[in-house]
Amino acid sequence: MSGSLCVVTSRIAQGSLRRPAIAKELAKRATRRSFTSFWPTTARAQAQAPAPAQASPEPASITPAPANPAFSHTSPPPPTPPEQHNHIPAKHVAVTIDGHPRTFDTAFLRDSCSCPQCVDPHSKQKLFQTSDIPQDIDAECKAVFDDKNRLLVEIEWKNDIKGYGSDHRTRHSIDWLRRALDTELLLRGAVRHDERVLWDKDRITKDNKWVDYAGWMGQDEVLFDALAHLNKYGLLFLKNVPESEESVVDIAGRIGTLKDTFYGRTWDVRSKQKAENIAYTPQFLGLHMDLLYTSNPPHLQLLHSLRARAPGGESFFSDSFHAAQRLQQKSEFHFRTLCTFPVTYHYHHPTHHYHYTRPTIELYPYPKYSEPTNLAIHRVNWSPPFQGPFEARIGADHQTTLRNYLAAAHAYEKLVSSEENLFEYRLNEGECVIFDNRRVLHARKAFDATKGERWLKGAYVDDDVFFSKLRVLEERYTEQWLADGVVRPVID
Numbered sequence: 413m414s415g416s417l418c419v420v421t422s423r424i425a426q427g428s429l430r431r432p433a434i435a436k437e438l439a440k441r442a443t444r445r446s447f448t449s450f451w452p453t454t455a456r457a458q459a460q461a462p463a464p465a466q467a468s469p470e471p472a473s474i475t476p477a478p479a480n481p482a483f484s485h486t487s488p489p490p491p492t493p494p495e496q497h498n499h500i501p502a503k504h505v506a507v508t509i510d511g512h513p514r515t516f517d518t519a520f521l522r523d524s525c526s527c528p529q530c531v532d533p534h535s536k537q538k539l540f541q542t543s544d545i546p547q548d549i550d551a552e553c554k555a556v557f558d559d560k561n562r563l564l565v566e567i568e569w570k571n572d573i574k575g576y577g578s579d580h581r582t583r584h585s586i587d588w589l590r591r592a593l594d595t596e597l598l599l600r601g602a603v604r605h606d607e608r609v610l611w612d613k614d615r616i617t618k619d620n621k622w623v624d625y626a627g628w629m630g631q632d633e634v635l636f637d638a639l640a641h642l643n644k645y646g647l648l649f650l651k652n653v654p655e656s657e658e659s660v661v662d663i664a665g666r667i668g669t670l671k672d673t674f675y676g677r678t679w680d681v682r683s684k685q686k687a688e689n690i691a692y693t694p695q696f697l698g699l700h701m702d703l704l705y706t707s708n709p710p711h712l713q714l715l716h717s718l719r720a721r722a723p724g725g726e727s728f729f730s731d732s733f734h735a736a737q738r739l740q741q742k743s744e745f746h747f748r749t750l751c752t753f754p755v756t757y758h759y760h761h762p763t764h765h766y767h768y769t770r771p772t773i774e775l776y777p778y779p780k781y782s783e784p785t786n787l788a789i790h791r792v793n794w795s796p797p798f799q800g801p802f803e804a805r806i807g808a809d810h811q812t813t814l815r816n817y818l819a820a821a822h823a824y825e826k827l828v829s830s831e832e833n834l835f836e837y838r839l840n841e842g843e844c845v846i847f848d849n850r851r852v853l854h855a856r857k858a859f860d861a862t863k864g865e866r867w868l869k870g871a872y873v874d875d876d877v878f879f880s881k882l883r884v885l886e887e888r889y890t891e892q893w894l895a896d897g898v899v900r901p902v903i904d
């Protein structure tokens with residue numbers, strides 16, 4: 413039975429390997445104010461308890477161990493069909509990491525092989541398909557050291573993918589295997605790493621960040637610091653921006669590709685006759701988000717002030733997540749209503765017809781039978797000027813539902829636009845604001861277009877582009893990166 417089990421024992425020398433990421437992460441969370449949890453504290457503590465994690469105090473010794481029956485319960489062999497008497501392929505490999513035996517599916521270890529036969533070293537593209545892996549693939553492994561004296565598991569395959577020679581070996585470092593386990597555990601636990609700081613007027617007035625254009629353009633450290641702040645607060649200001657219609661392109665270009673829309677790659681916010689959008693008039697424009705009538709609204713919006721000579725036109729910003737949190741504290745019922753009631757947004761013109769329906773508050777998935785916490789908020793969709801007629805629950809049969817929405821919308825509107833939650837700022841010429849369009853609502857006071865010119869140059873950047881740049885800089889400056897709410901250490 414145990415003959416089919418492949419066991420490698422690795423003992424970690426004290427201090428010879430990075431302290432496991434998960435322990436660091438969990439320790440950090442214990443003291444961090446803002447982390448997301450969908451579970452009550454006790455349940456969370458229990459969930460975190462089995463974290464794999466302490467660096468073993470035992471001295472370094474590598475022992476390719478014989479199959480140990482003590483471990484066999486971690487890897488039950490498949491039941492033997494009566495006609496099969498010989499070798500049973502090992503479906504799991506047990507590797508001792510930090511003193512604990514951990515099991516990996518052999519299919520996972522084969523699938524994630526990164527040798528030059530399996531992953532093109534230049535394009536980084538995978539050179540085989542998961543579906544190429546034979547279901548009866550078998551593994552035999554041993555512990556080896558690489559040229560940097562790092563501990564690796566080396567696997568020799570039986571019944572390997574067709575076309576691979578008998579010399580093909582898969583190598584996974586203990587660090588890499590540990591990270592794979594940690595990531596799986598954290599993803600399963602639904603405890604999201606979250607650095608967002610929800611703000612009201614007082615908080616943002618204190619924490620607001622201004623970045624010099626030259627630093628943004630020329631220094632990656634400055635850019636990283638700025639993007640991290642933007643990710644935390646959803647709002648950032650740049651100053652000393654050159655007076656050019658191309659400046660906003662240059663600013664956005666530091667993050668990545670601009671998002672093109674039917675408004676153009678960049679667009680002008682200035683008053684004009686018979687405007688197709690209320691933004692292009694001198695009228696008051698209430699708190700809203702842009703392009704909610706599209707399937708993937710822009711993540712970032714940039715507005716560079718080229719002319720600010722008309723009286724009025726002050727900008728307002730409000731943290732919709734903070735308002736959602738306050739709403740939940742005031743009324744769980746209103747909060748739930750906004751999580752479910754479908755609101756339709758549209759842009760219906762002779763040449764463009766966009767149409768999309770979404771609830772006001774979108775949450776990250778959270779475990780059944782538990783309450784969502786405020787930081788479970790994934791997105792808020794709030795854009796009254798671009799709403800179309802409701803399409804669901806409009807008749808007398810569903811009157812209560814619409815009336816529930818109306819009551820919740822009243823309460824939410826009061827919160828987003830309350831004096832204590834609004835941050836007001838009048839952009840001067842040469843300044844640029846960048847904000848998270850899926851979180852921070854923006855508004856504008858009316859201005860007097862007869863007394864002077866007001867002209868903003870705008871651009872959008874998609875979420876994928878923003879998070880890609882943030883990860884690249886995180887990797888470089890902090891040796892870790894974030895995806896799906898899980899922090900992962902950089903593994904060479």
Ligand SMILES: [Zn+2]
Pocket residue numbers: 525526527528529530531580581582
């Ligand atoms: Zn390979």
